[in-house]
Amino acid sequence: MPLERVLVVGIDFGTTFSGAAASYSEKPDTPDDICVIKSWPGGTGTSEKVPSEISYGPFTDGPASKKKGPASLKESLAAMSIQDKPSGPAFKWGFQLRPDEPRLRCIKLFLDRGQNIPSYVSKADVVEKLFDADRDTTDVVADYLSELYKHAKEALVRRYGEVFMSTTKMRFVLTVPAVWSDKAKNATMQAAERAGIHEDLSMITEPEAAAVYALQAIQPNPLLVGDNFVVCDAGGGTVDLISYEIKQLSPALRIEESATGTGGLCGAVFLNLRFEAHCRDKMGAQNFDAMRTQKPKSWISALNYFEEYVKRKFDPKDTNEFFIPLPGMMDDEDAGIDSGFLCLESEEIASIFEPVIADVIKLVEGQVNVLFASGRRVSGIILVGGFGQSSYLFNRLKARFDNAVPFPSSSHEATNNQGSAITASRIEVMQPAHAWTAVVRGAVLRGLEGTDPVVSRCARRYYGVTCSDYYQPGKHPSSAKYWEPMQEIFMIDMEVTWFITKGQTVSSTDPICFWFSRVLQPGDSRIVVDDLITCDDDTAPDWYDAGGHAAKILCTLETDLSTVPEHFWKEECGPSGQIFHRLDHQLGMQIESGGLKFDLRVNGVTYGSVVAEFK
The missing domain is CATH 3.30.420.40 (ATPase, nucleotide binding domain)
Known part of the structure; x- marks a missing residue:
């Protein structure tokens, strides 16, 4: 609160x-x-x-x-x-x-x-x-x-x-x-x-917001503590999915990511494109293009009707045919135009929907398969978004997951953490009353509650920093070596220490600490800059190559070390008698819902924030 x-x-x-x-x-x-x-x-x-x-x-x-x-x-x-x-x-x-x-x-x-x-x-x-x-x-x-x-x-x-x-x-x-x-x-x-x-x-x-809303709006619902559910946010252009496990339902909702989010371009706007292509084929390209040019409002009327009514209400069990308004168009028996309406049979509408629906189902199956393979039982699918209002999409998902579910991408039976076999079972498909505004409503609820409902998240990539090592001719490029004055030796700064690995479960409240041992000469600025390295591949390289494509610089991290009390700085002497000051410290990093957050820590105490400048 x-x-x-x-x-x-x-x-x-x-x-x-x-x-x-x-x-x-x-x-x-x-x-x-x-x-x-x-x-x-x-x-x-x-x-x-x-x-x-x-x-x-x-x-x-x-x-x-x-x-x-x-x-x-x-x-x-x-x-x-x-x-x-x-x-x-x-x-x-x-x-x-x-x-x-x-x-x-x-x-x-x-x-x-x-x-x-x-x-x-x-x-x-x-x-x-x-x-x-x-x-x-x-x-x-x-x-x-x-x-x-x-x-x-x-x-x-x-x-x-x-x-x-x-x-x-x-x-x-x-x-x-x-x-x-x-x-x-x-x-x-x-x-x-x-x-x-x-x-x-x-x-x-967006899926976190949708989950916050849906779990409170759909009451009662069959989901219990320990259950996993998939949020399918089917919008106009994109469909985004993510899975969560319920850790606590009261007094406040607490969930954790149980599978990394996925998505695809199979939103409702692709139905509009397929509808247009179908009408062009039915009317003939020449007649269709003439209508678009000479009677643009006729096509606007047709598209609005398809958008507001057909896409949301279509279900072949309920309607055999649809009459699409085309005001001002002459009758054309071959095209199915009569009295200013284009008649489309239910089978025609289904053919418009089918490839897009199939893509959405494939994305949901992907999330379910990942959870099943990791030994988790999936209890629910929550359907939200503009396309998520579609009765047909809801019924197709329900038909796919309502009974015993085959998992085509699983080559063997999954087991849970105790080693017991998990068999495919019925997955409840739920659609809140306000599916189109579920995300924005959930955002408001999140702001009212004031706390993050997600206790942990799955890292979507590797995160790390480069660390120094002794320069070895033949192994390291000479162009990358630098002189380290305290030890009076050539060093290399290309090896990457990965502090967070892809797919790792990361707490939303407890930061991951990147450890640094910083050596400065008297008079050096205590504002230091480090590069945060990331890699999206499943396996990250051990080295950062500025010309490579696997590991990349995500952002620079500017840290003001002058905020750290002087007694934490240790005075050390180099081989030539020169004085140096060493500080062992950490950069705390949290993966929050809306992005990354960094801070400066010494001995577990926070001494300020860290400014990230993205490349």
């Missing part, structure tokens, strides 16, 4: 849609009592989410912005880099955009260079739009978040009044994907701060 009453605001910045929610109380009566913002600038009705789209023009209802021409590759890469820039040009966002206006979409994914970009998003087009607007990726995300942030505050002023808002402390919780790199999480935080969110700000991963 927080020490003081605050207004907690959750912000879910999604790949295709974003949302905001808030609550002012120590805990709402139910998780569904959280206030979700449903009115947006430019919107014609109510919606629990707003499109994650932004445009810097040219606009159809105003003067066109001046084009600079195509960017060179060098200029394009410069536009994508993180740098400080002045306030940018005017822009539209969310529902303000007209259908025929250019836009940047899925811009969130460009914060993490390791993420795959959907095929329907042109990287070259994104780079050109960034260059034309004189913005980089972080600038664009900051612009979008600034409008989301300002609108959320305006909506809350209307709800609570100006006096209340001016005298009440606010706490913001921003969601990020669990599969993102540490650099991408840091870039998200930078964008949020650049957007003007200067209040108490923290981050939580």
